Amino acid sequence: MEVVVDHLADERNKAQFDVDAMKIVWAGSQHDFNVTDRMSRLVASDPAFSKDGRTMLGRKELVKNTLRKAAHAWKRIIELRLSEEEANKLRNFVDEPAFTDLHWGMFIPAIxxxxxxEQQQKWLPLAFKMQIIGCYAQxxxxxxxxxxxxxxxxxxxxxxxxFIIHSPTLTSSKWWPxxxxxxSTHAVVYARLLTDGQEHGVHGFIVQLRSLDDHSPLPGITVGDIGMKFGNGAYNTMDNGVLQFDHVxxxxxxxxxRVSQITREGKVTQSDVPRQLVYGTMVYVRQTIVADASCALSRAVCIATRYSAVRRQFGSQxxxxxxxxxxxxxxxxxxxxLLATAYAYRFVGEWLKWLYTDVTQRLQANDFSTLPEAHACTAGLKSLTTSTTALFPDMASGAVTDSTFPLFAIQSEDGIEECRKLCGGHGYLCSSGLPELFAVYVPACTYEGDNVVLLLQILVDISVMKLTHPGNFNSIPLASSISMFLLQSNPKSFPGLLGVARFLMKTVSQLGSGKNPVGxxxxxxxxxxxxxxxxxxxxAEDWVKPSVILEAFEARAxxxxxxxxxxISKLPSQEEGFTELSSDLAEAAVAHCQLIVVSKFIEKLQQDIPGKGVKEQLQLLCxxxxxxxxxxxxxxxxxxxxITPKQASxxxxxxxxxxxxxxxxxxxxVDAFNYTDHYLGSVLGRYDGNVxxxxxxxxWKDPLNDSVVPDGYHExxxxxxKQQLRNARL
Amino acid sequence: MEVVVDHLADERNKAQFDVDAMKIVWAGSQHDFNVTDRMSRLVASDPAFSKDGRTMLGRKELVKNTLRKAAHAWKRIIELRLSEEEANKLRNFVDEPAFTDLHWGMFIPAIxxxxxxEQQQKWLPLAFKMQIIGCYAQxxxxxxxxxxxxxxxxxxxxxxxxFIIHSPTLTSSKWWPxxxxxxSTHAVVYARLLTDGQEHGVHGFIVQLRSLDDHSPLPGITVGDIGMKFGNGAYNTMDNGVLQFDHVxxxxxxxxxRVSQITREGKVTQSDVPRQLVYGTMVYVRQTIVADASCALSRAVCIATRYSAVRRQFGSQxxxxxxxxxxxxxxxxxxxxLLATAYAYRFVGEWLKWLYTDVTQRLQANDFSTLPEAHACTAGLKSLTTSTTALFPDMASGAVTDSTFPLFAIQSEDGIEECRKLCGGHGYLCSSGLPELFAVYVPACTYEGDNVVLLLQILVDISVMKLTHPGNFNSIPLASSISMFLLQSNPKSFPGLLGVARFLMKTVSQLGSGKNPVGxxxxxxxxxxxxxxxxxxxxAEDWVKPSVILEAFEARAxxxxxxxxxxISKLPSQEEGFTELSSDLAEAAVAHCQLIVVSKFIEKLQQDIPGKGVKEQLQLLCxxxxxxxxxxxxxxxxxxxxITPKQASxxxxxxxxxxxxxxxxxxxxVDAFNYTDHYLGSVLGRYDGNVxxxxxxxxWKDPLNDSVVPDGYHExxxxxxKQQLRNARL
Ligand SMILES: Cc1cc2nc3c(=O)[nH]c(=O)nc-3n(C[C@H](O)[C@H](O)[C@H](O)COP(=O)(O)OP(=O)(O)OC[C@H]3O[C@@H](n4cnc5c(N)ncnc54)[C@H](O)[C@@H]3O)c2cc1C
Ligand SMILES: Cc1cc2nc3c(=O)[nH]c(=O)nc-3n(C[C@H](O)[C@H](O)[C@H](O)COP(=O)(O)OP(=O)(O)OC[C@H]3O[C@@H](n4cnc5c(N)ncnc54)[C@H](O)[C@@H]3O)c2cc1C
Ligand SMILES: [Ca+2]
Structure with a gap:
């Protein structure tokens, strides 16, 4: 019988709090903990989901292996009759980017x-059963x-x-989906609508790409993979594609x-479908970003923390x-x-999730009119008009670009790199898990984040912008969610921060007017x-007070x-001011967003939190x-x-x-994250510390070790x- | 005939300076430019050095391909009778990490x-002709x-x-070389010397690892590759290894x-060889780090700058x-x-190179006694005693760790990532060249930098620490070179910064004593x-004055x-102070190091710089x-x-x-860097902008595109x- 030694047992004995109780806090609830725990163990214990060797596979084998896992996951989901929640979690713990991410995460939400x-009734059942597989081609x-x-x-x-779908230029090739x-057998393809020589903006179209019989591309369709991306294994399990249409x-x-229609005669009209429902779709996809960011960061932190306790260097007496x-x-x-940041992101994500679920439910129940008031104090849903006008002009002009969302993600990404460095040389090995976590996270969050924003942008462009009563559209949730992603990264990095900045400028300018800012x-x-x-x-101890911290962040912001x-007011025009001062504005937006995260962490601490010592630890982290x-x-x-220089010190x-x-x-x-060794995929981060x-x-598993003398020795x-190169043909 | 269109011609026409003159400035001299230009073109025009497809190769093929290129490079070096300078440049432009880096960069310098x-006479000719291939196993x-x-x-x-070389534990396995x-057929292996039951510290030993006839490992030697590392292609061309000795x-x-001897009877003695010569070795390896850092950063900047001019997004009127x-x-x-940083690093590297070449020449000419005075004003070689005592205790205690050097490198590494982000989604593709540049640079500079420091440390441990007259050993060059690498990265990141900090604390404490700090x-x-x-x-314009900038940096530092x-003086003991305040100390050291880089850039501008508009551009960059x-x-x-808040704004x-x-x-x-498209290896950074x-x-070159229907479709x-998974075996 194998004896398992816990090399970190001493560390675990030192803990001054109830780890099991903290696990519930991290998971969000007992229910969330149960589902997560069960699904992660299900995956970890199934050899079909083994991650062994995946960083060593060639591109073809890598993708094939991912197809196998996706099929196996789907088989298990059906066999075990998993709920949607469970199925999502299971797919998440398989932990390999795959076409299913886009099918469930973008294709279905877009429809x-x-x-x-009618369109939903036709397409969704097919998609839900995976009788068709779809992607999002924008x-x-x-x-x-x-x-x-x-x-x-x-x-x-x-x-x-x-419709005749066509790619008129090389640069019009779809690229990245x-x-x-x-x-994919199908795609939602975004294209400019032309009818009768007239342009009607960008719209989505469901296009079949491949035969359902033999998978060959349909006539007029050229499709392929765009090639290797950053990292080993990592996002190369995904078949990001290129696509050209020749009059399809x-x-x-x-x-x-749903929003715009075209008649049999080619006339384009706008529907009067309630915008609130469109809004529900946005909600669905957006939450995953926050979850991804805190998740990826916490995995890296877990690895680096455990290894830092295992690794000994210097100081022997x-x-x-x-x-x-x-x-x-x-x-x-x-x-x-970084450990504290992982927790902070977790709680802000939880708050966001609550906010959206609640808002969506009310919207769907048509409990729309009373909504703003109901949320005024907690979430600031009241100032809808300000925010609509403050945010949407940017959307239209492009000033709120894709880059708005991923600030949050970028911060996690940098955190992952920092964790790698904290592991010294060994962090550079794929077996540490950190390189792949980094490389896969860059797109999994940054760019899928972009996608989400793009989806939002489409929705906003085609529906919200055309609202006759902008006051009726409640966009504060959108505004605050955007803020959520704008955390503590390099403030100059994100043109999209300017969206938040504009909102802030608007708020400042209206301060005298009797409108009280909320939320x-x-x-x-x-x-x-x-x-x-x-x-x-x-x-120094005075800095422990939440009120002191909060006021400092508020004053700064x-x-x-x-x-x-x-x-801005000193410059000739406001537009010029925004352009010239964009870096300063971005920094102001960052300050605002950091305040939000800090305040949500502080709010969390005002709740009842059961478990010995749990709240004390959270206070420390905060x-x-x-x-x-x-x-x-x-x-x-x-x-x-x-603050003063003295206070800074x-x-x-x-x-x-x-x-x-x-x-x-x-x-x-970090144990409280409850990650399995399978999920961490890191020798350095092993639970038992047996590194x-x-x-x-x-x-020894590297193919290079198949033979003692390497290929190429003789040549x-x-x-x-032997100094015989002169005559060699190389 | 193919017509080459320069898509960036408009940009090039805008330049307000003489690009050819700037090329000379960047290269360092007309001579450097000529050699660099010739070698880079030699490599770029030779199909045997093509980089095509290397990010798609499996590990075995990748390594084999690198063996081929190394052999071809060596063949060309011999055929063309290249000088050492030329050969180094040629290897550099081949631009693939290979065993030859360690052979020339660590094995030979260690010997x-x-x-x-006698040892040099025996081993160096073999190594110079590559009749043996060596590595550095520490x-x-x-x-x-x-x-x-x-x-x-x-x-x-x-x-x-x-000697019986032995690996007594699992953790004693050599790992990483x-x-x-x-x-490698040979290695310099570092091991604890034991004789007659007594320990004599760590020493280097030349050990043959493999048969020169058939390459099989010699008896008692277990050797293999440690597996995949971060990135595609990248550092995976290198066979970093694991090695165990069983009583060899x-x-x-x-x-x-050279420094310690062991007699036939097993008695360990110290030689009286002049330490200055040992010091020469350190110089050789150290320069490459600076060169690597400015080089890697400038490549990334070149790609991002060109692509930013090609890429258009939004704002159509x-x-x-x-x-x-x-x-x-x-x-x-x-x-x-980042563009400015690339230039700043280039010049600080140039200064370092000059400093060391000069110092080494004087040392070798035994012009030792007058040296301190000769350099007092320019390089601060005078305060040798202070610096010896300030730096070396740390070396011994381990407080100056490997991490000291690479701060410079890390900064470049972050810069590369930032360049990738500046390219939007396309920067994530391997064909952008940026992922590989990042992944390969992490070790090529960070960890090879470490190696160099380790080599230094060994040298310092076994020679300098045992000097009877520490005052005679001039270590200020060491101190300033360490400073050089400590630039503008996260100040908390580097325990090694504490070495510089200790030096600074010593300087401060002696300020009253009549000793004037120099250099x-x-x-x-x-x-x-x-x-x-x-x-x-x-x-705002007042900030243009170099004297104003310099004083602000000096005051801050x-x-x-x-x-x-x-x-520190407030705490019970100095040691406690250093431990407790290590983060603050590291920040002070960073401030000092940034001052050096800024001041070297400013000094550069005081030279005569020919070429229309060249100096003006450098002033801008500075x-x-x-x-x-x-x-x-x-x-x-x-x-x-x-400075005041107003001045900050x-x-x-x-x-x-x-x-x-x-x-x-x-x-x-960025054109002035004179990089070939081959060297950049980036579709986004192409000279002609034809992205x-x-x-x-x-x-379309990805193996995944070999077939239209992917492997795994049928299974x-x-x-x-078709909903037939239920019965499938996956
Ligand atoms: C791994 C991955 C997966 C993806 N998956 C999909 C998918 O499934 N479906 C899909 O449709 N797409 C997908 N994409 C594409 C992705 O959405 C885009 O790459 C992303 O939107 C970024 O856009 P871009 O590449 O055009 O960047 P660009 O806009 O070209 O950005 C280049 C630079 O210009 C700056 N910039 C651009 N506009 C402005 C402005 N107005 N003001 C100031 N600066 C500006 C940017 O900040 C950036 O620094 C994916 C991308 C990746 C990397
Ligand atoms: C690509 C690559 C190539 C290499 N090539 C070679 C080679 O050819 N030959 C060779 O011999 N080696 C080689 N190495 C090994 C390399 O030199 C070591 O990895 C490097 O020295 C870092 O040491 P470490 O891994 O032990 O880090 P560790 O010392 O384990 O660092 C782990 C963490 O602990 C911290 N830490 C450690 N000590 C202290 C302290 N005293 N105070 C505060 N914090 C501390 C570090 O800052 C880091 O955050 C290579 C490594 C890599 C990645
Ligand atoms: Ca980074």
Whole structure:
């Protein structure tokens, strides 16, 4: 019998809180915990889902292997009669990007959101049973973020009652859609609608791509894979594709017509379908981004934390063991803020989820009129008119681009890289799991995030912008969700931040007008106080108070917005101001968004949280998250006078003390994520901490070790050693 | 005849300076330009060096392909009778990590530095002709940065006059050495010397690993590859290896004995060989790191800049062309500082190179006594005693770890990732060249940098630490070179920064003692002024003055060091202070290092620089580099009162104006790098800007496109579509 030794048992014994209770907190609820736990174990224990060797597979074998897993997952889902929730979780734990992500995550939602009832009735059952497989074909070689620039055309031919889908240029080739390259039978294709020589903007069309009999591309369709992407294994399991149409004909009823319709005669009209329902679709896809970001970051943090406790380097006294690297202050000051960030993102995601579920339910129940009031205090749903006008002009002009959403993601991505570095040399091995986590996360979140935004943009363009009563459309949830993604990354990086910035500028400009800002901008209502208040931290411990932290973040955010508004007003026109000051505006938006995350973490702590010591740990994490931001962005806090240099230096003192308090709980705090070794896919992050023998064994599996003497020895190495290269043909 | 259209011709016509003259500046000299240009073209025009398809190769084929290229390179080097300089450049432009890097870059230097004259005479000619191939085997599974913790033993057996090399534990397995896994016939192996039951620290031994006849591992040797690493192609062309010894015997004269000797009887003694010569070896390897960092960053910047001029998105007016994304302010504020950083690193590298060449020449000419004075004003070689004591205790205690050097590298690495993001979705494709540049650079610089430091550490441990007259060993060059690498990355990231910090603390503490700090710390001599001076910037344009910039950086660095020294003095002991305040100390060290880079850029501008408009462009870049840092680190500048909030905001204004001035020159500034399309290896970065057709053609080369219907269709997709999975065996 194999004896399993827990090399991290000492660490686990140190924990000052109830880990099982924390697991429930992390999962969200007992129910969520149960489902997640069951599905992750189901996958982990099934050899068909083994991840072994996947970073060593050639492209063809890799994709084939993914097809096998997707089929197996679907088989299990059917056999076990899993619910939608369970099926999603199961697919998630299979943990390989696959065509099914796009089928369930983009194709079906697009039909749900943009299809008429008849279209839904026709297509959704086929899709739900996977009798057809669909992808989402929007991006082209020449156009990604600018959807209105797409070149693919859909020309209505009244003679045959068909659309002719065509790619008029090389740059109009569809390019990137996941699942397109080799698998999908159908796609939602976005194209410019042309009828009678007139242009009617970009619309979605359901187009069959491949024969359902033998999978060969239908006439007029050229389709293939766009080639290797960043990383080993990683996103190369996905068949991102290229697609060209040569006058492909589809019936008129395959244009998605929930919002715009085209008649038999080729007349384009707008429906009066309630916009609230369209909005529901957005909700569905958007939540996954937050979940992905906190998830990917927490996986990396789990690996780096466990390995930091296993790894010992330097500091041996009298021949005793060396110091665990997690005990070095420098290691702590890099690792613990990431651990805190993982928790912070988790809670903000949870809040978002609650917000949307609630809003969607009310919308669907037609409980629309009372909605704004109901949510005014908690979520700021009241200021709908402001936000509509503040956000949507940007959407139309393109200033709110795809880049808006992924700020959140990028932060996680950088966090993953930092975790890799924290593992020293071994983090660079694929067997550490970190390279693949990084490479796969870049698109899985950043670019799928983009897709979601693009989907939103389409919806907004074709429906919301044309609302006759913009006041009726409640867009604050949209505004706050966008904010959610705009966290603490490089503030200059994201043109999309300008969308939030515009919203903030609008809020500032209306402050005098009697309209009180609500929801996430409600702090601006206390502008007079926030412009002149002084932080009264005198000793490091004062920084522990949530009210002190919150006020510092509010003062900073408020003052940065006001400074931007002032500077814009000095320039000839507002548009010029936005262009010239875009970097400053983006930084103000970041400040606003960080405030939201900090405040949601603080709100979480005001709830009842059961379990010995659990709340105390969360308080520690909240303090670390907030003060780490204060330190990292001290330039903002100091230049706005929100804190003094002395107080900034007390932040460092307090952080050091919080790190010391966190230290004994670090391993248990990552155990609380409840990740299986299968899911982590990392030798360094193994639950039992038994790193070295496993690292060693993994090495020998490389195909290069099939033979002792490598291929090429006789042709290249031997002649070199023997000075016989001169005559060699190389 | 094929007509080549230059899609970037308009951009090139805009340039306001003489690009050819700038090429010489970038290369360093006319001579450097000529050699570099010739070698890069030689490689680019030789089909045997084609990079096509390398990201798609399986591991075995990839390594075999690299063996072929290495053999071909060596053949060409011999045929063309290339000089060492030319051969190095040629290998560099082949641009694939290979065993030859370690052979020339670590194995030979180790023998040169640590071997006796006889040992050098025996081994170097074999190595120079590649009759043996060597690697550098130091790191073990359990120990990387802590060299003194290595577990491999070399026990002297006086009976046979041999050493017994042995791996007593799993964690003592050598792990990581490049070229070890499949290729090297020999290695310099680091092991603890044991004789007569006594331990004598870690030493280097030349050990043959494989038969020169058939390449099979010699008896007692287990050797293999450690498996896949981060990225496609990338560093997987290298056979990083694992190695275990089972009582392997080697003759006594294969211990590298320049510094320590072991007699026939097993007595260990120290030689009196001049340490200065040992020092020469360090110089050789160290320069390559700086070169690598500026090189990798500049390649990424070149790709992102050209593509940003090609890519158009949004902003079409009346059906005209869309806006080039390089014209967006947000794009500029991310891209142009990286362009400026590439130039800044280039010049600091050039200065370092000059410094070392000069110092080494003097050392070798035994011009040792006058050296300190000769360099006092330019390079600060005078304060040798301070620096010896300030730096070396850390080396011994391990506080100056491997991580000291690569700060510079990490910064470039982050820059590469940022360039990838600046290319939108297409940057994620391997054909953009950016993923591979990133993945390959992480180790090529970060970890090879580590190796170099490890080599230094060994040298320092076994020679310098045992100096009877430490005052005679001039270590300031070492100190400044370490500083060089500590640039603008996350200040918390690097425990090794503490080495520099200790040096700074020592400098501060001696300020009252009449010793005037010189060289890179000479500004500290003006401490009284710097502690109270006030920046007198009143308008944005004032930020253009080099003297103003320099003083701000000096004040910030000085004040941060002084603050650390004060805080340390408040704690019970100095050691405790260093541990507790390590993050603050690291930030002070970063401030010091950034000052050096800025000041070297400014010094460069005081030289005569021929060529129309060339100096003006460099002034622009210098301003952007420095002010970007002021903005990014405004927290430091503000908290030390080195500038006011108002002045911080004027920095932003000035940056905007500098970006606008740089814009028309951007493409020509990256053209000045003189990189061939082969070297860039990027469809997005093509010289002619003809991106789209080439991106499209690349896609079809993926093996997945060999067949229209993918492998696995019949087994997995068809049964899924037809609801026949239930009975499938998956
Ligand atoms: C792995 C992956 C999977 C994908 N899956 C799909 C899919 O399934 N279906 C699909 O349709 N698409 C998909 N995409 C495409 C994806 O949505 C786009 O790549 C994404 O929208 C980015 O657009 P882009 O590449 O055109 O970037 P660009 O817009 O070309 O960005 C280039 C640079 O220009 C800047 N920029 C652009 N516009 C502005 C502006 N107005 N102001 C300031 N700066 C600006 C950007 O910030 C960026 O720095 C996928 C992409 C990837 C990488
Ligand atoms: C691609 C590649 C090629 C390589 N090639 C070679 C080669 O040819 N030959 C060879 O011998 N080796 C080679 N190496 C090994 C390389 O030199 C080591 O990986 C490197 O020295 C890092 O050491 P480590 O992995 O032990 O990191 P660790 O020391 O384990 O670092 C882990 C973490 O602990 C922290 N830490 C460690 N010590 C301290 C301390 N005292 N204070 C504070 N924090 C600390 C580190 O900062 C890091 O965050 C290579 C590595 C790679 C990745
Ligand atoms: Ca990064």
């Amino acid at each position: 749900k959101g943009q299809g008429t009832d 991006t082209e070689l020449g156009h990604g973020s600018n959807v209105q620039g797409l070149e693919t055309t859909a020309t209505f031919d009244p003679l045959t009652d068909e 996941g699942g397109l390259g080799k698998v 004909r589809i019936p008129r009823n395959q244009m998605l017509m 009298n021949g005793g063991p060396e110091t665990q690297v997690i005990d070095y202050k420098t290691q702590q000051s890099r690792l613990f803020p 996430t901008t409600s702090y601006m209502g206390r502008i007079e106080h926030l412009m002149q208040c002084q932080c009264d931290v005198q000793r 408020c003052r940065m917005s006001v400074a931007c508004a002032r500077n 303090g670390i998250y907030a003060l780490f931001l204060v330190h990292k962005y001290q330039g903002d806090f100091l230049s706005t006078g929100s 007390l932040v460092n003192d307090q952080l050091r003390s919080l790190y010391a308090q966190l230290r004994p709980n670090a391993i248990s705090l 070295y023998p496993n690292l060693y064994n993994e090495a 290249y190495i031997y002649p070199m050693l | 040169k530095g640590q071997g006796t004259d 790191t073990e599974l359990g120990h990387g940065s802590n060299v003194q913790g290595l577990e491999t033993t070399a026990t002297f057996d006086p009976l046979t006059d041999e 490049g070229g070890l896994g499949k290729v 015997r080697i003759p006594r004269n294969q211990m590298l004995m 009346n059906g005209g062309p869309e806006t080039q994304v390089i014209d967006y302010k947000t794009q500029q504020s991310r891209l142009f500082p 890179t710390t000479s500004y500290m001599g003006r401490i009284e002024h710097l502690m109270q001076c006030q920046c007198d910037v009143q308008r 000085c004040r941060m060091s002084v603050a650390c020294a004060r805080n 301003g952007i580099y420095a002010l970007f840092l002021v903005h990014k680190y405004q927290g430091d500048f503000l908290s030390t009162g080195s 004027l920095v932003n204004d000035q940056l905007r104006s500098l970006y606008a001035q740089l814009r028309p020159n951007a493409i020509s500034l 789209y057709p080439n991106l499209y053609n690349e896609a 997995y997709i068809y049964p899924m579509l």
